[in-house]
Amino acid sequence: MSDTTRPAIEMTGVTKRFGATEALCGLDLAVPAGTVCGLLGPNGAGKTTAVRVLATLVAPDRGTARVAGHDVVRAAEEVRRVIGLAGQHAAVDEGVTGRDNLRLFGRLHHLGARRARERADELLTRFDLADAADRLVRTYSGGMRRRLDLVASLVTSPSVLFLDEPTTGLDPRSRQAIWDTVKELADGGTTVLLTTQYLEEADRLADDIVVVDHGAAIATGPPDRLKAAIxxxxxxxxxxxxxxxxxxxxxxxxxxxxxxxxxxxxxxxxxxxxxxxxxxxxxxxxxxxxxxxxxxxxxxxPSLDDVFLALTQESADARESADARESGDAGRAA
The missing domain is CATH 3.30.70.100 (Alpha-Beta Plaits)
Structure with a gap:
């Protein structure tokens, strides 16, 4: 029996270094099941690296990460069975139809030919892509292509969904369609971790916000509480x-x-x-x-933009003060 009291997504003290760059620096994260968590931060803050660790694409150097109770290192296969992932760049094949893309994803996930066909038809109808299902994906608009990519991540009915900047570059109408899809999934019980550069997006969709800077969480809480705090x-x-x-x-x-x-x-x-x-x-x-x-x-x-600017400026000021202290200490030691 699953532990419904345990967070669906957990990270404790996770670090990850790529050469001289420390992408994650003791990141802590806890996302309750059936909620949407918005992961915010400046470019290079570590958001995508966090998603890649949770999706078992890269292993953490230190710390622990669990998804649906499964350790991302020791039980990577179990994690992959329960997650969906839509990254910053569409993973669908533009040279085949939307329907064939979804059927292929189903076969790759061992659904079987019949179930893969049924699941593709279900998703195309549910997410308003049935009329374009038999067109080559290269003829889709950018918004339709991103929506198909999101739908492809749902072929296996994941309990946890990672969305890494899913609406980057989309027009307002396409962005709204993605938002509607995410809300529908969350209402149905899916746990969603969303990274985004659009603060309005996080404000509209997220039950909780985690602001990340230089690989560590600098603020956590519901959007309204973070606004009130500043x-x-x-x-x-x-x-x-x-x-x-x-x-x-x-x-x-x-x-x-x-x-x-x-x-x-x-x-x-x-x-x-x-x-x-x-x-x-x-x-x-x-x-x-x-x-x-x-x-x-x-x-x-204040808006979430104000929260973001205030928190990241405070973080930058703290780092500058720490650097100045270290330089002073080094000078006195010399």
Missing amino acids: GSQVAVTLADPAQLAATAVVLSSMTGGDARVDVAERTVTVLTMPGVSVLLPSLVRELDGAGVVAEDVAVRT
């Missing part, structure tokens, strides 16, 4: 862009935060510290005193 966003929109600098000074002095200026949008925004409240009447009086004419002044919940 405070509120104060935004001022101006009539005259020449007053942006003066507005930034007022906002920084009142909140203690670093103001961000968007010249094109004529806005100045700042993230307040958690627990710091900004009274709009007081802010308006300060702006009036500085001669600033504001079209709009608002306090808003």
Whole structure:
């Protein structure tokens, strides 16, 4: 009997080095069964390496990783039987039809000819690809090709699905179709680990977010909790862009935060510290005193973009401080 209380995806202290590059540096991860986890981070943060370790494509140097209770090193075959993987680049063959691609995937997974045909037909109908099923994949749009690639990862009805940037380069309509597919799978009980560069995508789909930087998790939690943890966003929109600098000074002095200026949008925004409240009447009086004419002044919940920028900047600042301390220690030792 399976342990339903155990996370469907687990990583504990996982490290992975490629030559001089440490792609993963003690990564911890726990994804409950039947949920969607969004794995976010800058380019090179280690997201794809984490997926490759979990999918048994590369072995970790240290630490442990388990999928559906199976160790990815000691029980790699068992892991492969329960997972689906859609990577950044489509794995389907463009020289054959969509239907034949799915049948081939089924045969490769030992479904048998009859079951492979039945499964291909089921998936093509379910994910609105039946009308294009007998066309060569090279005639598909980019969105259709990515959707077929995602469908191919579902041929074996996996309980755990890894999606590595599945909507990169897609137009908004195609992206929405992929989102609908992921939500349908999660609603049906599939555990999904999603890496993405689109923060709106993670906000829409993920039950929990893990932010990774330099191979380690720097924040974990539901999107709303991560947003609340960095405070509120104060935004001022101006009539005259020449007053942006003066507005930034007022906002920084009142909140203690670093103001961000968007010249094109004529806005100045700042993230307040958690627990710091900004009274709009007081802010308006300060702006009036500085001669600033504001079209709009608002306090808003920060976006996931704000969370990402704040966390990765904090991580970068911490690394710079550590490097400076090490340099100072080395200098004193010399």
